[in-house]
Amino acid sequence: MPSSSSSALKLSADASPGGADQPPVPVLPILGMPVHDLGWNQALALLEEKLVSRTGFTHIAFLNANNANVMVQDPAYRDVLSRCLVLPDGIGVDIAAKFLHGGRFTANLNGTDFVPAALTFISRPLRIGLLGATSDVLQAAAQNFRRHTPWHEFVEISDGYFDRADPALILKRIEAARIDLLLVAMGTPLQEKWVDRHLTSDHARxxxxxxxxxxxxxxxxxxxxxxxxxxxxxxxxxxxxxPSRLWRRYVLGIPVFLIHVLRHRLLHPHAPSA
Incomplete structure (x- = not known):
C-alpha cells in the first residue's frame, strides 16, 4: 500500500466516490501528474457514480510508462491529463510510485481489464458508444461486448479514420445517440486531446x-x-x-521512463521515499 504521508499523497475532493460526506480519494503524483490511488471496488463504484450522475462530465485516462514519456515531451498532453481522472496502468508506474512515495498503487487499473470489469459490475443498462480503431475491429469488438454484457446497448459511432479536421458529423452522431459512456480508441495522445477539445456533457456523461x-x-x-x-x-x-512495432516503446521507453523518474526525484529531493 502507498505511504500515507501527507506530502506523498494529495487529496482530490472532486473524485470523492460518496459525495461530500465521504473522504476524498488519495492520489499519488507520478512525474507531477496526480494519479488516483483506488482499489478495484472503489474505482468501479466511482465510475458507476459518475455514470448515474445527472450533471457533470468526466474524462478518464490511464497513465503508464509510455504515456508518461509522451507527457514529459508534450506540455499540451500534460495539460489535457490534468483535466482527466487518471488511473494507474502497469508495473512501470508502480515502480515509480514505490521509488517516489514508498508504496505502490493499490490496484493496476489498466483499461484493458478495467473497462470490461466495469461493464460487468454496472447492472443498470447503459448506452455505450464505441469510437475508433478500424471498421472491422470496431464491429467485432461491439459483437463481443454484446455477448459479454447483453444488458447494455452498444452503439458503433465510427471507426477512427473520420475527418478529424471537420468532426462536426461525428459529434452530431454522438450527441444524437444519447450516450452514457463513450469509449474512444484512437491512440495516445491523439485520443485524449480529441476528447478534451471536442466533447462535453452534451455528448456523454x-x-x-x-x-x-x-x-x-x-x-x-x-x-x-x-x-x-x-x-x-x-x-x-x-x-x-x-516486436517491430513495440520495441521502441518497451526496449527504449522503459529505461527512458525510469530516467525521468530518477530525474524528478533528484529535482524534488524532499519528497518522502518511506
Missing amino acids: VVVSVGALLDFVSGRVARAPGWVRRLRSEWLFRLWLE
Missing part, C-alpha cells in the same frame, strides 16, 4: 480513452495468458507478439 482496448476485445490482438498478467509481464508478451 463519461468518456474513457481506451487505447488498444478494442483490438483486444475484438480478438485481433491476443491477451497474455493469465499467469503472465499475474506476474505483471504482459508488456513482454506484447513485445514478443509485435
Whole structure:
C-alpha cells in the first residue's frame, strides 16, 4: 500500500466516490501528474457514480510508462491529463510510485481489464458508444461486448479514420445517440486531446480513452495468458507478439521512463521515499 504521508499523497475532493460526506480519494503524483490511488471496488463504484450522475462530465485516462514519456515531451498532453481522472496502468508506474512515495498503487487499473470489469459490475443498462480503431475491429469488438454484457446497448459511432479536421458529423452522431459512456480508441495522445477539445456533457456523461482496448476485445490482438498478467509481464508478451512495432516503446521507453523518474526525484529531493 502507498505511504500515507501527507506530502506523498494529495487529496482530490472532486473524485470523492460518496459525495461530500465521504473522504476524498488519495492520489499519488507520478512525474507531477496526480494519479488516483483506488482499489478495484472503489474505482468501479466511482465510475458507476459518475455514470448515474445527472450533471457533470468526466474524462478518464490511464497513465503508464509510455504515456508518461509522451507527457514529459508534450506540455499540451500534460495539460489535457490534468483535466482527466487518471488511473494507474502497469508495473512501470508502480515502480515509480514505490521509488517516489514508498508504496505502490493499490490496484493496476489498466483499461484493458478495467473497462470490461466495469461493464460487468454496472447492472443498470447503459448506452455505450464505441469510437475508433478500424471498421472491422470496431464491429467485432461491439459483437463481443454484446455477448459479454447483453444488458447494455452498444452503439458503433465510427471507426477512427473520420475527418478529424471537420468532426462536426461525428459529434452530431454522438450527441444524437444519447450516450452514457463513450469509449474512444484512437491512440495516445491523439485520443485524449480529441476528447478534451471536442466533447462535453452534451455528448456523454463519461468518456474513457481506451487505447488498444478494442483490438483486444475484438480478438485481433491476443491477451497474455493469465499467469503472465499475474506476474505483471504482459508488456513482454506484447513485445514478443509485435516486436517491430513495440520495441521502441518497451526496449527504449522503459529505461527512458525510469530516467525521468530518477530525474524528478533528484529535482524534488524532499519528497518522502518511506
